[in-house]
Structure formats: structure tokens, C-alpha cells
Amino acid sequence: MAAAESPSAALRRRDLCSRGIRLAGKMRADVVDLLDAYVEQQGLDASASVAAMEGVPLAAVERWDEQTGTQRLLENLAAYRAFRALLAQMLEEQREQLGEADAGLGRALAAVLLQVSAFAYHLEELLRLESRGIPGEEGDGPPPPPRLSLFEQKLRGLGVLRELAQWAVRSVRDLRQLGKPSSAAGTAPGLAESP
Amino acid sequence: PGDPQNLKCVTHNLHKMLCIWDVSSRRRHGQTDFCYTTNDLTPQVCFKTKERRAEIPVPESSITVTIKSSGTAFPTKEFVIHQKDIPFVPVTPHILSLKPDFPTSTLNLKWSDNGSIFPYGLDALWEIQILRKEAMEVVTQVTYYSKLTHEDIILSWNWTSDMPLECTSHYVKIRCYINATQFVGPKDWSDWSPAEMIPGKDTEPGGSGVFPLDPVVAVGSDLTFCCVHEEDQHITNMTYGSKSYTMIQLSRRSHAIRVLNASVSNTSGTNVVCRLENGYEGSVVFVGYAPDTPQNLICETPNFLIIKCTWKPGRPSGLYGERRTRYSLFERTSGKNVSCEVNEVNRDHVCGFPVLPDQKTYDFILGVSNPIGQAQSSLLVDITKRVHPKTPEKLTVTGDNSTSIQLRWFINGSFAETRLLCQIEISSSHSERKLHNVSIPGRKSSTYTAQLNALRPDTKYQLRVRCAAADHFWRWSDWSRGVDQTTSEA
Numbered sequence: 260m261a262a263a264e265s266p267s268a269a270l271r272r273r274d275l276c277s278r279g280i281r282l283a284g285k286m287r288a289d290v291v292d293l294l295d296a297y298v299e300q301q302g303l304d305a306s307a308s309v310a311a312m313e314g315v316p317l318a319a320v321e322r323w324d325e326q327t328g329t330q331r332l333l334e335n336l337a338a339y340r341a342f343r344a345l346l347a348q349m350l351e352e353q354r355e356q357l358g359e360a361d362a363g364l365g366r367a368l369a370a371v372l373l374q375v376s377a378f379a380y381h382l383e384e385l386l387r388l389e390s391r392g393i394p395g396e397e398g399d400g401p402p403p404p405p406r407l408s409l410f411e412q413k414l415r416g417l418g419v420l421r422e423l424a425q426w427a428v429r430s431v432r433d434l435r436q437l438g439k440p441s442s443a444a445g446t447a448p449g450l451a452e453s454p
Numbered sequence: 455p456g457d458p459q460n461l462k463c464v465t466h467n468l469h470k471m472l473c474i475w476d477v478s479s480r481r482r483h484g485q486t487d488f489c490y491t492t493n494d495l496t497p498q499v500c501f502k503t504k505e506r507r508a509e510i511p512v513p514e515s516s517i518t519v520t521i522k523s524s525g526t527a528f529p530t531k532e533f534v535i536h537q538k539d540i541p542f543v544p545v546t547p548h549i550l551s552l553k554p555d556f557p558t559s560t561l562n563l564k565w566s567d568n569g570s571i572f573p574y575g576l577d578a579l580w581e582i583q584i585l586r587k588e589a590m591e592v593v594t595q596v597t598y599y600s601k602l603t604h605e606d607i608i609l610s611w612n613w614t615s616d617m618p619l620e621c622t623s624h625y626v627k628i629r630c631y632i633n634a635t636q637f638v639g640p641k642d643w644s645d646w647s648p649a650e651m652i653p654g655k656d657t658e659p660g661g662s663g664v665f666p667l668d669p670v671v672a673v674g675s676d677l678t679f680c681c682v683h684e685e686d687q688h689i690t691n692m693t694y695g696s697k698s699y700t701m702i703q704l705s706r707r708s709h710a711i712r713v714l715n716a717s718v719s720n721t722s723g724t725n726v727v728c729r730l731e732n733g734y735e736g737s738v739v740f741v742g743y744a745p746d747t748p749q750n751l752i753c754e755t756p757n758f759l760i761i762k763c764t765w766k767p768g769r770p771s772g773l774y775g776e777r778r779t780r781y782s783l784f785e786r787t788s789g790k791n792v793s794c795e796v797n798e799v800n801r802d803h804v805c806g807f808p809v810l811p812d813q814k815t816y817d818f819i820l821g822v823s824n825p826i827g828q829a830q831s832s833l834l835v836d837i838t839k840r841v842h843p844k845t846p847e848k849l850t851v852t853g854d855n856s857t858s859i860q861l862r863w864f865i866n867g868s869f870a871e872t873r874l875l876c877q878i879e880i881s882s883s884h885s886e887r888k889l890h891n892v893s894i895p896g897r898k899s900s901t902y903t904a905q906l907n908a909l910r911p912d913t914k915y916q917l918r919v920r921c922a923a924a925d926h927f928w929r930w931s932d933w934s935r936g937v938d939q940t941t942s943e944a
Contacts (some may be wrong), residue, residue, distance in 0.1 A: 302695065302725045310733055359797055360721040362776035409668045410725060410736030 269440070272388055276438030277382050278430050286374040287427030293367045294420045300364050301413045307419040310340050316341045318425035321433075329431040332386050333394065339379040340396060345419045346372040352412055375423070378430070395417070458486070458521040458531045461669040465512045466545045467571040468637055473535075474507040475521065485524040492517045513537055540639040543570075547580065547628045551609060552650040554624075559615040559666070561652060566610050567598050569602035576602045577633040582867075584613060585625040588705045602632070610653055616681075618665040621680035622654040648815065655682045658706035662687075664728050664737040670777055670793060670825035673718050673741055680710040680734055681728030690729040694739075716741045718772040729774055739791030742772035744827025745779045748820050751831045752839040753807075754928060761816065761837055763808045779824040783807050787818040814838050841923035843867060843874070847932040849919055852903065856911035856944045862903045863934060869896025875924035879933070881916040893924050911944035 288371050312315060316338035320326070322349045326334075350372060353365050407415060456499055458475045465471035489500035494514045495906030501508075502524060510517070522530040550564040567578060580598040584589060597887035598611055627646045634641060655900070656790065664681050671677060681692055686704050691698050692711045699711035709728075716724075723738035746768025753763040764784060771779045781794040783805050807816070818833045846863040853860040861878065876892040892904045902921075911917065918936040922929060 264650075298718075301722045304718065304727070307734070307917070355776070356723075356775040357721050358775040358778055408663075408736070409723065409738035410664070410727070411727070413738065414734065414736070 544644040574604040617678040620665040625649040744820040839926035843931040872896040873924035876921040
């Protein structure tokens with residue numbers, strides 16, 4: 260049984276959760292705007308279905324409601340670290356392919372990358388709050404993806420942004436769940452239990 | 455019975471001819487006495503053969519052949535063969551190599567002309583057939599001309615396909631005709647060589663994809679894209695940009711579309727998408743222009759440390775990022791080459807080249823290239839005649855009285871070997887704008903002074919300065935920032 264949470268810690272957690280929810284909400288709005296711009300700029304078909312791609316974390320999760328708080332935070336953190344690497348790769352490819360030709364999209368991509376990094380840091384804060392160790396970054400991030408053709412790069416970019424938008428929605432739900440005052444005094448739902 | 459008949463001879467090399475004949479009776483396998491003599495009184499040549507074929511010389515005019523079944527009572531049969539009746543059919547050409555160059559969709563064919571067996575100087579015609587698809591449809595047939603030199607020469611020929619070689623298998627066959635003008639017999643084409651094949655990706659397991667992959671092509675090109683897929687995969691459609699095109703089936707695993715007169719693509723390229731039942735294959739094509747020849751190439755030095763070249767690039771290429779147009783400045787005298795960082799979007803085309811010790815004249819070549827083409831401009835320039843000083847800085851008044859003002863300013867640059875001409879603009883509410891020129895020996899990154907006399911007492915003046923090279927005037931610098939100064943009362 261984990262130690263009961265002090266009132267100040269609970270207050271701090273609820274504050275972090277609500278700020279996280281706002282951050283995720285803003286991020287989602289920006290990702291959706293970026294997605295529209297990306298589809299147009301890359302000449303893609305907005306209705307194109309993109310298969311799941313290796314290295315892109317899927318937001319869909321089974322038995323979401325059974326997840327412990329720690330699982331939620333750890334899965335969120337792993338996902339946003341992966342998105343940080345994927346977006347950085349997209350930015351690099353963007354510069355390589357377009358140079359200064361479409362700086363607007365590059366800036367929007369960089370802005371979302373910044374938000375993803377900030378959100379990952381925010382999740383680390385939450386994990387520190389519950390005195391959970393912050394999982395190290397695996398080496399220097401996921402192994403570089405295989406060299407894709409330009410069209411595959413475009414499709415992967417589409418898949419990354421779509422999945423990131425889904426993750427932002429899931430993160431809001433996760434943080435709402437984490438932000439609920441605990442049913443038992445001092446114990447946040449799901450936070451205390453951990454695998 | 456037993457009579458040799460239907461004697462037919464053909465020559466493949468104008469020296470020897472191969473004669474074959476039939477024997478009418480059942481006795482087909484015995485030995486034959488074969489003799490021949492040409493009519494220039496050479497002795498008869500005889501030999502025995504079990505075959506019903508013999509290789510004998512091609513006669514200048516005619517040759518008499520006698521054939522008799524050995525050891526039998528069958529009569530000797532005589533044939534007179536005239537050169538005019540001997541067909542000349544060259545040996546079937548042998549393809550030495552057929553190599554694909556996929557990036558350029560070019561096939562390189564090499565074959566031997568077998569010239570050593572023919573007299574010097576004969577004209578040879580080679581028909582080369584390109585076939586494609588599983589049905590081996592003839593795509594084109596080309597005639598290639600060469601002259602035989604009594605040596606075996608390896609001939610080479612390139613063919614660029616209008617479709618990527620990956621799209622489907624390509625085959626090449628060749629045959630030849632030798633115009634042996636001295637030979638009076640009928641002349642004919644050789645047989646076709648066996649077809650050499652370059653397999654397409656549609657023959658490879660896992661060879662799926664759209665081809666060409668991520669090409670860069672010129673505006674106005676006619677393009678063929680193909681989608682190679684698995685045999686059991688149904689192909690829904692193929693689009694170029696937002697437009698769907700009629701598909702041409704190349705094989706069970708390959709479909710193509712033809713795009714005519716391609717227009718310039720947008721910055722991220724035009725997508726060529728092949729929609730399959732369970733996914734996509736795609737390619738991105740970049741359609742742009744080859745670089746124009748740079749216009750108005752001007753090179754000048756602001757400070758005798760760097761030479762600044764500017765030019766008008768002409769029509770934008772429409773290519774960006776790693777496909778952008780790149781510029782380099784090569785100086786012939788020194789052999790030095792500089793690559794220029796040019797921002798293709800805000801279009802300021804400037805390139806810096808270091809002033810080299812003890813070199814006044816520069817023989818520049820501005821090279822321009824992108825994946826579609828290249829161009830260049832050249833300029834021979836004496837930089838002492840192309841001095842365009844930087845804007846004078848820190849203009850200050852160092853002293854004044856009722857009728858004169860001393861000015862001082864700074865110019866960044868190494869003008870030790872140059873005389874500067876500086877112009878001071880004097881304005882006041884009382885008088886017209888006046889320009890006062892002073893000629894000053896240049897120095898290395900230094901301040902310069904000048905005195906203005908004959909001014910009005912108690913008058914407020916606005917002053918600014920610009921400079922240029924005195925000896926070979928080229929261009930004024932920009933005006934310095936202005937300073938205000940009021941002369942003291944008289």
C-alpha cells in the first residue's frame with residue numbers, strides 16, 4: 260500500500276493536471292491546424308487512410324479505464340518522447356526537401372515540437388510528484404527509421420500528426436482521471452497502485 | 455533413286471559457302487564423294503562426307519560440284535553454281551552486353567561487328583529491336599549504320615526509354631545487313647539475335663512501388679509512371695496530383711499512366727499515388743526549370759578584402775531544398791572556387807570571393823546548376839576599377855567656428871593603395887543643398903577628416919558624407935547618417 264498523499268501534494272498534482280490539460284488542449288488545436296496545412300502543402304488526400312507505422316505510438320488503448328495512474332503517465336511520457344523524435348525528424352526532412360520555400364509550415368512544425376517537449380517535461384513533473392523515477396531516454400531515442408521514399412515520408416508525417424492529435428485527446432482524459440480528488444483520503448485514483 | 459538433289463548453298467562471310475543437298479532414295483546414310491572445281495582451272499578438290507552438307511569456297515563467278523554416293527553404282531550428279539545465285543546472309547550478330555542505367559532509363563547495348571571476316575570498308579546496317587511487356591510488344595526498331603574495317607569492332611548504342619526500366623521487362627534483339635557491293639549474289643538480313651532481357655521490378659518478389667521514384671524533370675516533359683504491385687493486389691487507380699489517369703496494363707503486376715506536358719510542381723512536389731486495395735504506393739515528382747543564364751553579373755569590392763558579385767538569376771527554377779539551384783564562383787587565374795549560399799526564396803543573389811594577394815584582375819565564371827540543367831556567366835574584372843566603399847560611419851563634428859566646420863568619419867576597408875573621393879552634402883534653411891568634394895589618400899580601416907569653410911555664422915547645418923574611388927570612379931557609397939551642427943556666432 261503506498262503512503263497517503265499529503266494535502267499539498269494533492270493540490271500540486273491537481274494543479275499540474277489542470278495545467279497539463281490546458282497544454283494538451285492547446286497542443287491538439289495546433290496539431291489539427293498543422294495537419295490541415297500539412298495535407299495541403301504536401302498535396303495529400305485528406306481522406307487518405309494511413310496504416311499504422313513502426314515507431315508511431317498508437318493512442319488507442321484497450322481497457323483504458325483499468326489503467327493505473329502510473330501506467331497512464333508512463334505511457335503518455337513514452338509516447339510524447341517518441342513524438343518529439345518523430346517531429347524533429349519531420350522538421351529535418353522539411354528543411355532538406357524545401358529549404359526556405361515553405362518556412363510557415365516549418366515554423367508551425369517547430370512550434371508543435373516545442374509544445375510536445377514541454378508536455379513531456381510536464382509529465383516528468385507529475386511522475387516526480389509521485390516520487391516515481393523518470394524512465395531514462397533509451398540511448399538517444401528510438402533507432403532512426405529506415406530511409407523512406409519522399410511519398411512514404413509524406414504519409415508517415417500524416418500518420419504522425421493524426422496520431423499526435425489523438426494522443427492529445429487521450430492525454431486530456433488521462434489527466435482528468437489523474438486530477439480527480441482521491442476516493443480515499445490522500446490517495447489519488449490509480450496513482451497509488453502501480454504494477 | 456539415290457540422286458543428290460536440291461543442292462542449296464549460302465554464304466555467311468563471302469569466303470566460304472555452306473552447301474546442303476537431299477538424297478531421293480532410302481539410302482540416306484552412306485558416304486558421299488564430294489568434289490568441286492572452280493572454272494579457273496584449279497585442280498578438282500574431293501573429299502568424302504557422311505553428311506549432306508559441305509563448306510566450300512565462294513567462287514569468283516561459278517563452281518562445279520559433283521556428288522556421288524560412294525561405293526554404289528549410282529551415277530555422279532553434277533551441279534554448276536553461279537555466284538549470282540548464292541545468297542549472302544551475314545552471321546547472326548552476337549550481343550556482348552545489355553546494361554540498364556535505371557536513373558536515366560537508358561539501355562546500353564554492345565555487340566561485335568565481326569568485321570574481321572569481311573573485306574575492309576563494307577557498309578553494315580544493324581536493325582535493333584526493343585520489345586517490352588510480357589507480350590514482348592515491339593516498342594521501337596532502329597537502324598544503326600557502321601563501316602566494317604576488317605577488324606572485330608565492339609559497337610555500342612544507347613536507347614532511352616520513355617518509361618522507367620523498372621516498370622516491366624525490356625528485351626533487345628539485333629540483326630544485320632552487309633552491303634557487299636562486289637558480291638553479285640542476292641543479299642539478305644541475318645537472323646535476329648536471341649533476345650537479351652532486362653527484367654522489370656514486376657518480375658521481382660517484393661518489387662512493388664511507383665517508378666520513377668522521386669524524379670526531378672523539366673517543365674513540359676511527357677512522363678510515364680508505373681505502379682508495380684503484387685499479382686493478387688487489385689489496383690484501384692493512379693493519380694498525378696489531384697487528377698486520375700487512364701491506366702495502361704504492362705503486365706499482371708504493372709500498370710502505367712502517361713502524363714503529358716507536365717507543369718511546374720509546388721514546393722513539396724507533385725504526388726503520384728497508386729491506390730491499391732490495402733494501401734498506397736507513391737512517388738513524388740519535382741517539375742521545374744533548368745537555370746537561366748545569370749544576367750547583369752557585377753563584381754565589386756567594398757573594402758579590398760572581399761569581392762561581392764551580384765547577378766539577376768532569371769526565371770525561378772521552382773525547385774527547392776536539396777534540389778535547389780546552386781551557384782559557385784570559379785576564378786580562372788587563381789583556380790579558386792567558392793560555392794555561394796543563395797537563398798532561393800528571398801532572391802538576393804550575392805556571392806563573396808576573397809581578394810587575393812597581389813591580384814587585381816579576376817576572371818570569374820559564375821556556374822549555376824540544378825538537377826535539370828546548368829548555365830554559366832563569365833566576367834573579367836579589375837577590382838581597382840570596381841570599388842564601392844561601405845557607408846561612411848561615425849560622422850562627427852570635431853571642431854567649428856563661425857564660418858567653418860571640421861568633420862571626421864570612418865570607413866571600414868583597406869584603401870591604402872587607393873585615393874578616395876568623398877562628397878559632403880551641406881544643407882541649411884538659408885541655402886540650397888551644396889555638395890563639397892574632397893579627395894583623400896585612402897588608408898587601412900581608418901578615419902578621414904575634412905574642413906568646410908565659408909559657412910554662415912550662427913547657422914544650423916545638416917551634413918552627411920559619401921565616398922567613392924577617386925582614380926577609377928565606379929559607384930558612390932551610400933550616404934552616411936546625417937549630423938546637425940550650428941556655427942557659432944560671429
